[in-house]
Structure formats: structure tokens, C-alpha cells
């Protein structure tokens with residue numbers, strides 16, 4: 001799919017004036033840009049991954065993992081803060097010993113919360129099949145719908161109490177990370193399209209340290225190179241949007257007033 005980006009003259013003149021005032025030189029020369037998006041995966045495959053960091057080159061098949069099937073029960077924070085999974089594929093060293101010890105997948109796959117690390121279950125994870133468990137997707141058809149990604153509006157699904165994913169696995173302390181909600185709406189006025197960002201919505205799923213300080217500065221407008229092209233490269237908002245959260249092709253969800 002190809003998206004044509006054209007900014008209206010008024011918006012560009014305004015942006016130029018603001019940019020001059022702020023001492024920023026915007027790219028006004030490229031009036032029309034074309035961004036190519038790869039074909040979007042089917043909704044039941046969106047956010048599915050095959051983990052093959054430690055198993056690559058061995059007899060053991062890659063481990064399958066589906067975000068949609070897990071995020072119904074747990075928030076991102078539970079896994080990506082408490083259990084220490086990193087936010088990029090194949091960057092966490094997950095071993096069978098650690099799993100058996102109750103870490104990583106083994107924090108839940110212990111035979112109680114979910115199937116455990118016994119010989120008859122190895123293949124449920126180590127099957128190299130990115131579509132494993134696909135038939136369960138139908139059971140989510142009652143959730144509010146969205147136009148892209150899993151075709152599920154995960155924000156409304158929580159707000160309207162269709163699902164209540166847990167913020168914690170074991171560490172059931174109330175901490176600053178989840179209790180504090182900051183409602184800010186940054187508007188990056190000096191560039192051509194304002195992007196809206198809500199701390200409240202992101203706080204439903206994430207802890208502060210998932211984003212600060214590695215991805216975003218703790219200060220408004222202090223994140224360097226926060227630009228669309230870098231989002232499209234998988235940085236900044238693109239760390240999650242395009243991989244697990246709704247994809248970047250859904251322009252209006254971040255830029256409600258964008259001109260094409």
C-alpha cells in the first residue's frame with residue numbers, strides 16, 4: 001500500500017513561520033512524499049513472533065508466541081517490565097533452565113497458570129509455527145473493532161471492560177509506575193502534522209520505564225529525532241506501533257487533523 005502525503009499550503013506556511021520563530025528548518029521542499037508500506041499481515045498473525053535466538057542452528061524448533069492471545073490476560077507491563085522481556089525480537093536470552101526456574105515464559109507456564117515445562121508440552125511452544133493457536137482468534141470477535149492491526153480496538157476493549165488484563169504476574173505491589181497517570185497532550189507544532197499522545201491511554205498497558213528514558217526523554221519536546229521517518233524505521237512510536245500495537249498506516253489515529 002502506498003500513502004501519498006501532501007500538506008496544505010496554509011499548514012506549511014504556518015509551520016514555516018513557527019519553525020523560523022523556533023529556529024528550526026523544516027523540510028518544506030518535499031511537498032509530496034510517498035511512503036511504501038509492506039502488505040499488512042492478516043489480523044490473526046499481527047503481533048505473532050517466532051523466537052529463535054537460542055534455538056537457531058539447533059535441533060529444537062523456534063518458540064511461537066502470540067501477542068493477541070496473551071494481551072487479553074496480561075498488559076505489556078507484566079511481561080516487558082516485571083518479567084524482563086525486552087521490546088525487540090530475539091534480544092532477551094531465554095533458556096530452558098530459566099523457564100523451569102519460573103522466569104520468563106516459566107513465570108506462567110508452570111502447570112498452574114498455563115501449561116508447564118513438561119516433555120509432552122515442549123511442542124506447544126517449540127513448533128516453529130507462527131500461526132499456532134490461530135483458531136482461538138475467533139473467540140475475540142466480540143471485542144470492539146479497529147481498521148488495522150489485529151482489527152481490534154484494544155483501548156476500547158479495556159475501557160468498556162470487555163477484558164481486564166493484569167498489570168502484574170507475581171509482584172502485586174502498587175507502585176508509582178502504574179498508579180500515577182499523567183494526562184498530557186504534546187503537540188509538536190513546529191512540524192507539519194501534530195501527533196497526539198495520551199499518557200492515560202498508554203498507562204493502561206505500560207509502565208513508565210517501558211518508554212523512559214530509553215525511547216523518550218522525560219521532558220516535553222526533548223526527544224531528539226522524533227520524526228515520522230524514524231517511526232517508520234521502528235524507532236520511537238514505531239517501537240510498538242507496527243509490530244504489536246496498531247500500525248503506522250493508521251495515520252489518523254495519531255494525527256486526527258492530517259491533510260492528504
Ligand code: HEC
Pocket residue numbers: 051052053054055056060062063094095096097099105106109115116117118119120121122123124125126
Ligand atoms: C511456554 C513455552 C515453552 C515450553 C513449554 C518449552 N520451551 Fe524451551 N524455550 C522457550 C523459549 C521462548 C525459548 C527461547 C528460544 C530462543 O531464544 O531461541 C526456549 C529455549 C529452549 C532451549 C534453548 C536454550 C537452552 O536452554 O539451551 C532449549 C534446549 C529448550 N527450550 C528446550 C525445551 C524442552 C526440552 C522443552 C520441554 C520439556 C521446552 N523447551 C518447553 C519456550 C518454551
Ligand code: HEC
Pocket residue numbers: 049051065067070071074075076077078079080085086087088089090091092093205239240243244245
Ligand atoms: C505474556 C508476555 C508478553 C506480553 C503480555 C506482551 N509481550 Fe511483547 N513480547 C514478549 C516476548 C516474549 C517478546 C520477544 C522478546 C525477545 O525475543 O527478546 C516480545 C516482543 C515484543 C516486541 C518486539 C516484536 C518484534 O517483532 O520485534 C514488541 C514491540 C512488543 N513485544 C510489544 C508489546 C506490547 C506493546 C505489549 C502490550 C500490548 C506486549 N508486548 C505484551 C512477551 C510479551
Ligand code: HEC
Pocket residue numbers: 051063064065066069070073074078079083104105106107108109113114124125132133136169
Ligand atoms: C504472564 C503469563 C504468561 C507468560 C509470561 C507467557 N505465557 Fe503463554 N500463555 C499464558 C496463558 C494464560 C495461556 C493460555 C491462553 C488461553 O487459554 O487463552 C498461554 C498460552 C500459550 C500458548 C498456546 C497458544 C496460545 O497462544 O494461546 C503458547 C504457544 C504460549 N503461551 C507460548 C508462550 C511463550 C513461548 C512464552 C514465553 C516467550 C509465554 N507463552 C509466556 C500465559 C503466559
Ligand code: HEC
Pocket residue numbers: 176177178180181182184186197199202203206207208209210211212216217218219220221222223224
Ligand atoms: C508509551 C510511551 C510512554 C510511557 C509508557 C510513558 N511516557 Fe512519559 N512521555 C512519552 C512521550 C512520547 C513524551 C513526550 C516526549 C517529548 O516530547 O520529547 C513523554 C513525556 C513525559 C514527561 C514530560 C511531559 C511534560 O509535560 O513536560 C513526563 C514528566 C513523563 N513523560 C512522565 C511519565 C511517567 C511518570 C510515566 C509513567 C506513569 C510515563 N511518562 C509513561 C511517552 C511515554
Ligand code: HEC
Pocket residue numbers: 076149154155195196197198201202205206210211215236237238239240241244245246253254
Ligand atoms: C512501548 C510501546 C508503545 C510506544 C513506544 C508507543 N505506543 Fe501508542 N500505544 C501502545 C499501546 C499498547 C496502545 C493500545 C492500543 C494498541 O495496542 O493497539 C497504544 C495506543 C495509542 C493510541 C490510541 C489512543 C486511543 O485513545 O485509542 C495512540 C493515538 C498512540 N498510541 C499514539 C502513540 C504515539 C504518538 C507514540 C509515540 C510518541 C506512541 N503511541 C508510542 C503502545 C505504545
Ligand code: HEC
Pocket residue numbers: 003005187188189191192193194195226227228229231237241247248249250251252253254255258
Ligand atoms: C503511532 C502514532 C503515529 C502514526 C500512526 C502516524 N504518525 Fe506521523 N508522526 C508521529 C509523531 C510522533 C511524529 C513526530 C512529531 C510530529 O510531527 O507531530 C510524526 C510526524 C509526522 C509528520 C511530520 C514530518 C515528519 O517526518 O516528522 C508527517 C507528515 C506525518 N507524521 C505523517 C503521517 C502519515 C501520513 C501517517 C500514516 C501513514 C502517520 N504519520 C502515522 C506519530 C504517528
